[in-house]
Amino acid sequence: MQVTLDLTVNGEDYRVTVPAKALLVEVIREIICLTGTKRGCDEGVCGSCTVLLDGKAVCSCSVLAVRAQGKQITTIEGLAKDGKLHPLQEAFINFGAIQCGYCTPGMILASKALLDDNASPSERQVREGIMGNLCRCTGYVKIVEAILACSQGKVAPDA
Numbered sequence: 001m002q003v004t005l006d007l008t009v010n011g012e013d014y015r016v017t018v019p020a021k022a023l024l025v026e027v028i029r030e031i032i033c034l035t036g037t038k039r040g041c042d043e044g045v046c047g048s049c050t051v052l053l054d055g056k057a058v059c060s061c062s063v064l065a066v067r068a069q070g071k072q073i074t075t076i077e078g079l080a081k082d083g084k085l086h087p088l089q090e091a092f093i094n095f096g097a098i099q100c101g102y103c104t105p106g107m108i109l110a111s112k113a114l115l116d117d118n119a120s121p122s123e124r125q126v127r128e129g130i131m132g133n134l135c136r137c138t139g140y141v142k143i144v145e146a147i148l149a150c151s152q153g154k155v156a157p158d159a
Helices: 024-031 087-094 104-117 123-129 141-151
Strands: 002-009 012-019 050-053 056-059 072-074
Touching: 002 024, 012 024, 024 050, 050 104, 056 104, 087 104, 087 141, 104 123, 104 141, 123 141
Parallel strands: 002 072
Antiparallel strands: 002 012, 050 056, 050 072
16 A cells, blocks of 8 residues: 655655555665665664654664654754754764764764754763664764864864
């Protein structure tokens, strides 16, 4: 059975017709064509498909697209404004928190949700906040440093 959905992604409205069991990650990547949202484990474990749904970090591989109707969906493509990167994006680049980059979109969105809820987290709170996002390259040290620095208004290491 097909359903027609009205979705708001990064502030833009989309009307899509999809199978009733379509996952949000499928709709975002394959129909709306925003490929920054990565498809990883398909089990809600790795976090590479993380998007913000009404400001909360969710694994889009575990959310039916019909559940997103009427909600604000934010993908990594929606963070930059007027050609300027979001401070978290800048911090990840400047602190070397990106290696292969596969986890980066989900990691940044999980970090944004964390900082939106707690503007001054401790290192432990940052580590807990990104716990659902796996990174096989960085060892998390630079990622945590970037998030903590961003929470303090810094987007680059001290020279």
